[in-house]
Amino acid sequence: MSQEYDLTLKISRYDPDTQLSWVQVYRLKAGRILRFVDLFRKINDEQDPTLAWSSSCEHGQCGTCGMKINGKPLLTCELLVENAVKFFKTQTFTVEPLTVAPVIRDLVIDMEKAYERVHFVKPHIIQPAPQHPDGDEYRISPRVLETYVEATRCINCFCCATACVTQKNYLGPNALLANIVRLMDPREMAKQERMDILYSDQGTPRCRTAQACSFVCPKEIDIAHFIALAKEGNFK
Amino acid sequence: MGKKLQIDSILRPEVLVIGAGGAGLRCAVEICERRPGTSIIAVTKVYSPQKSHTAAAQGGMAAVDPKDPVDKIIYHMFDTWKGSDCSSDQNIIKKVCESAWEQILWLERHGMHFSRTEEGRIAKRPFGGHMLNFGKVKAFRACYEADRTGKGIMDTVWAESLKHGVIFLNQSVACELLFRNGRCIGAIVFMEQNGKFLAVLAKATIMATGGKTRMYQVSTNCRQNTGDGLALILQAGLPVMDLEAVQFHPTGIVGPGILASEALRGEGGILRNKDGEPFMERYAPTAKDLAPRDLVSRCIMNEIREGRGCVHPDHKLPHVWLDLRHIPEHVHRTRIQEVCGFFCKFVGVQPQHELCPVTPTAHYQMGGSPTNEFGEVQKDAQEVVPGLYACGEFAAASLHGHNRLGTNSLLELITMGQVVGERVAAYLHDAEAPGDLPQDAGSHVFSQFSRYLASRGKTHYAEIRDALRVLMMEKVGVFRNEKGLAEAIEKLKELKQMARHMKLSSRSLIMNQDLLQFWELDHLLDVSMVIAHCALARKESRGGHYREDYPERSPEFQYHTLAYMTEYGKVTLGRRPIDMSIFEARGEHYEKFGIIERKY
Ligand SMILES: Cc1cc2nc3c(=O)[nH]c(=O)nc-3n(C[C@H](O)[C@H](O)[C@H](O)COP(=O)(O)OP(=O)(O)OC[C@H]3O[C@@H](n4cnc5c(N)ncnc54)[C@H](O)[C@@H]3O)c2cc1C
Numbered sequence: 001m002s003q004e005y006d007l008t009l010k011i012s013r014y015d016p017d018t019q020l021s022w023v024q025v026y027r028l029k030a031g032r033i034l035r036f037v038d039l040f041r042k043i044n045d046e047q048d049p050t051l052a053w054s055s056s057c058e059h060g061q062c063g064t065c066g067m068k069i070n071g072k073p074l075l076t077c078e079l080l081v082e083n084a085v086k087f088f089k090t091q092t093f094t095v096e097p098l099t100v101a102p103v104i105r106d107l108v109i110d111m112e113k114a115y116e117r118v119h120f121v122k123p124h125i126i127q128p129a130p131q132h133p134d135g136d137e138y139r140i141s142p143r144v145l146e147t148y149v150e151a152t153r154c155i156n157c158f159c160c161a162t163a164c165v166t167q168k169n170y171l172g173p174n175a176l177l178a179n180i181v182r183l184m185d186p187r188e189m190a191k192q193e194r195m196d197i198l199y200s201d202q203g204t205p206r207c208r209t210a211q212a213c214s215f216v217c218p219k220e221i222d223i224a225h226f227i228a229l230a231k232e233g234n235f236k
Numbered sequence: 237m238g239k240k241l242q243i244d245s246i247l248r249p250e251v252l253v254i255g256a257g258g259a260g261l262r263c264a265v266e267i268c269e270r271r272p273g274t275s276i277i278a279v280t281k282v283y284s285p286q287k288s289h290t291a292a293a294q295g296g297m298a299a300v301d302p303k304d305p306v307d308k309i310i311y312h313m314f315d316t317w318k319g320s321d322c323s324s325d326q327n328i329i330k331k332v333c334e335s336a337w338e339q340i341l342w343l344e345r346h347g348m349h350f351s352r353t354e355e356g357r358i359a360k361r362p363f364g365g366h367m368l369n370f371g372k373v374k375a376f377r378a379c380y381e382a383d384r385t386g387k388g389i390m391d392t393v394w395a396e397s398l399k400h401g402v403i404f405l406n407q408s409v410a411c412e413l414l415f416r417n418g419r420c421i422g423a424i425v426f427m428e429q430n431g432k433f434l435a436v437l438a439k440a441t442i443m444a445t446g447g448k449t450r451m452y453q454v455s456t457n458c459r460q461n462t463g464d465g466l467a468l469i470l471q472a473g474l475p476v477m478d479l480e481a482v483q484f485h486p487t488g489i490v491g492p493g494i495l496a497s498e499a500l501r502g503e504g505g506i507l508r509n510k511d512g513e514p515f516m517e518r519y520a521p522t523a524k525d526l527a528p529r530d531l532v533s534r535c536i537m538n539e540i541r542e543g544r545g546c547v548h549p550d551h552k553l554p555h556v557w558l559d560l561r562h563i564p565e566h567v568h569r570t571r572i573q574e575v576c577g578f579f580c581k582f583v584g585v586q587p588q589h590e591l592c593p594v595t596p597t598a599h600y601q602m603g604g605s606p607t608n609e610f611g612e613v614q615k616d617a618q619e620v621v622p623g624l625y626a627c628g629e630f631a632a633a634s635l636h637g638h639n640r641l642g643t644n645s646l647l648e649l650i651t652m653g654q655v656v657g658e659r660v661a662a663y664l665h666d667a668e669a670p671g672d673l674p675q676d677a678g679s680h681v682f683s684q685f686s687r688y689l690a691s692r693g694k695t696h697y698a699e700i701r702d703a704l705r706v707l708m709m710e711k712v713g714v715f716r717n718e719k720g721l722a723e724a725i726e727k728l729k730e731l732k733q734m735a736r737h738m739k740l741s742s743r744s745l746i747m748n749q750d751l752l753q754f755w756e757l758d759h760l761l762d763v764s765m766v767i768a769h770c771a772l773a774r775k776e777s778r779g780g781h782y783r784e785d786y787p788e789r790s791p792e793f794q795y796h797t798l799a800y801m802t803e804y805g806k807v808t809l810g811r812r813p814i815d816m817s818i819f820e821a822r823g824e825h826y827e828k829f830g831i832i833e834r835k836y
């Protein structure tokens with residue numbers, strides 16, 4: 001019943017003390033429903049405690065464990081061995097860090113750097129709409145919420161930003177998405193400032209509509225759809 | 237070897253927040269709103285504050301709108317008191333329940349994307365233990381953002397803190413609290429990403445390091461929840477409270493322990509043993525599968541112990557089944573899709589066609605650092621530590637007593653975070669500057685890290701970690717008894733000794749996971765020891781703490797446990813009275829707040 005796989009992981013390593021980079025090959029046996037984060041832990045426990053990798057919630061909610069597996073950016077806490085073997089049709093996997101920020105060690109990147117783009121678009125409400133006359137919550141119809149609620153599900157895992165075909169001088173899909181959420185949020189009054197961010201020379205004009213972002217998003221958010229709405233000028 | 241550890245630089249904000257989760261950041265924002273321009277440094281162990289574990293909470297946050305035509309704040313207060321098995325503090329219950337709605341509005345105004353009703357108002361759903369008319373019918377009381385309420389809170393307070401210019405130290409850990417003449421003046425922080433130690437000296441320090449149940453084999457908590465905060469408190473000679481009160485959620489997904497929400501049973505899911513028998517009918521003929529969390533967890537463990545459980549072929553762990561196959565297709569599709577998706581994603585099971593393997597999972601620690609109603613950390617039952625505050629799951633004020641109701645924790649983060657923020661803002665007014673770095677600053681953490689860096693033993697870290705997790709699950713878990721607890725205490729001493737002879741793989745200070753794990757393991761062992769001692773001393777059963785040898789609640793133990801640990805294994809116990817101010821005020825319905833039965 002419980003099948004075991006013979007796996008080969010070719011993992012990108014980097015040592016900040018010596019500034020050396022190399023690829024290290026690990027061979028291990030693993031049950032079908034171990035996740036890739038479990039494999040890293042297994043390597044730490046049984047072969048090499050120095051391998052550094054990042055995770056937190058380990059169930060797809062926080063976006064800490066993004067890596068490139070055979071070139072595809074994904075959440076390694078959601079990737080079961082059995083599914084990986086099926087999807088990539090191999091038992092050999094290359095494991096690389098995401099490319100959105102410098103590597104600190106091995107598979108751990110400087111997330112803070114990557115987040116700078118998200119900070120830049122100001123994920124808060126810049127200028128809130130006046131309160132409801134009753135003094136309670138602002139009213140938002142479920143129909144209105146529905147138009148942008150998908151975009152609020154983003155966990156800033158930066159998988160899309162890694163896959164994006166535009167890498168230079170671009171805020172990237174997830175940062176733009178954060179801006180678009182507030183453009184569509186009726187509680188945000190500072191629409192002009194948001195439009196300026198959107199159409200700045202680091203904004204949508206640099207998107208080439210290749211949809212690589214939507215294709216890799218682990219939350220299945222159709223990011224390209226939201227960017228297309230922006231390009232069509234839907235937020236005027 | 238012989239790397240000299242030293243403090244690289246000193247930072248001097250007005251406020252230091254240790255732990256940038258929902259509670260810590262709600263507090264930081266409150267300070268900024270009341271006192272614009274306050275300089276705040278927030279430290280977080282994760283890679284960005286947005287990644288804090290609050291973001292994983294699914295269900296909702298309880299709050300009664302004072303204008304609600306059917307629900308009343310007093311019902312919420314009663315449910316919380318009853319749920320706690322009469323050991324939460326009534327002054328806290330009152331404060332939290334009364335300010336709940338205001339805090340929901342605060343979140344909404346700051347941009348949280350609550351789910352909405354047809355009228356565009358904040359939608360509400362029912363949740364276990366929340367009832368109308370003093371326990372009569374279920375109440376619609378939990379405000380939610382789909383099945384990602386925690387994420388909504390986290391995103392909101394994080395974005396607001398960015399707006400106010402809070403400075404974050406990410407991938408960094410607070411590793412020693414600093415004091416001068418009994419007043420807390422900040423902490424030493426170790427920055428993992430560059431291997432440097434900083435001293436942060438502040439007028440006020442707020443601890444909000446969150447959950448602490450990673451010492452259990454199966455746990456819903458994130459990798460970082462290793463009890464660091466409590467260990468720092470114990471090191472400083474301060475007490476912790478009610479650590480015996482650990483909540484086990486009955487339905488963790490076997491293996492990783494991921495939470496499979498109560499909603500599944502709410503929608504008709506049935507627990508079955510290996511023979512397919514719907515066993516909850518035998519234990520709780522009326523409430524059946526929807527009996528309280530602690531009770532259902534005990535029933536599952538009992539089935540397993542009596543040989544009616546299964547063993548998972550891959551994870552080699554005992555479990556029972558959750559049957560969701562009979563639930564209509566449209567319910568699967570619209571209401572429980574995300575959580576069912578977890579079974580599919582993490583154990584490769586299709587809940588519409590297959591049985592789902594579940595087992596009780598350590599979920600929440602009701603106990604923590606004792607505080608008064610303003611979140612000021614207590615030295616003992618009477619006195620507080622000037623300059624030191626605590627909120628969130630890390631703290632015990634206590635709203636939850638020995639058992640927490642679902643959706644009351646997120647509520648606590650937000651309400652108590654606000655309360656502490658208000659208090660700190662006032663304190664900053666005429667608080668003295670923290671002065672120079674104390675002479676002995678860093679001595680504790682440097683001796684700890686030097687020891688780790690010098691370790692040349694044979695024992696593997698993983699060996700001790702795994703032994704600890706199994707031990708805690710078996711002897712200090714859902715069921716406890718005198719013999720098991722005494723054995724656990726002895727075994728913990730052994731493990732602590734073994735931990736002194738581990739093998740360190742690399743002596744680098746930069747992003748050295750192995751090194752940090754040594755440090756975390758010490759904390760797990762420390763906190764586990766205190767849990768075991770508190771559990772041994774409480775010779776009764778109350779809420780999440782269940783003693784097979786004392787299965788009933790006893791009036792003799794009508795108090796909070798305080799525990800100090802000066803030396804490993806030497807735990808000194810004390811008491812803090814339970815606040816019964818609602819009962820004592822003799823207002824309307826006061827009789828509901830006496831020592832009542834906890835029956836569902
Ligand atoms: C899966 C799951 C679902 C849940 N669902 C619900 C729900 O529906 N409703 C509800 O009310 N409650 C729920 N809870 C409980 C609730 O989510 C938590 O109690 C709450 O989020 C804790 O928030 P916090 O701010 O105290 O801590 P956290 O959000 O965990 O934040 C702790 C912070 O402290 C940092 N930290 C830790 N150690 C250190 C250190 N040594 N130095 C520096 N920083 C440190 C962390 O990095 C983090 O930033 C759930 C819990 C889980 C695990």
Ligand code: SF4
Pocket residue numbers: 163164165166172173206207208209210211212213214223224227
């Ligand atoms: S559609 Fe735009 S954002 Fe998405 S991958 Fe292509 S260029 Fe990048």
Ligand code: SF4
Pocket residue numbers: 063153154155156157158159160161173174177216217218219220221223
């Ligand atoms: S849009 Fe999707 S892929 Fe991109 S950061 Fe958000 S969750 Fe990750």
Ligand code: FES
Pocket residue numbers: 054055056057058059060061062063064065066075076077078
């Ligand atoms: S660890 Fe949180 S998403 Fe993978």
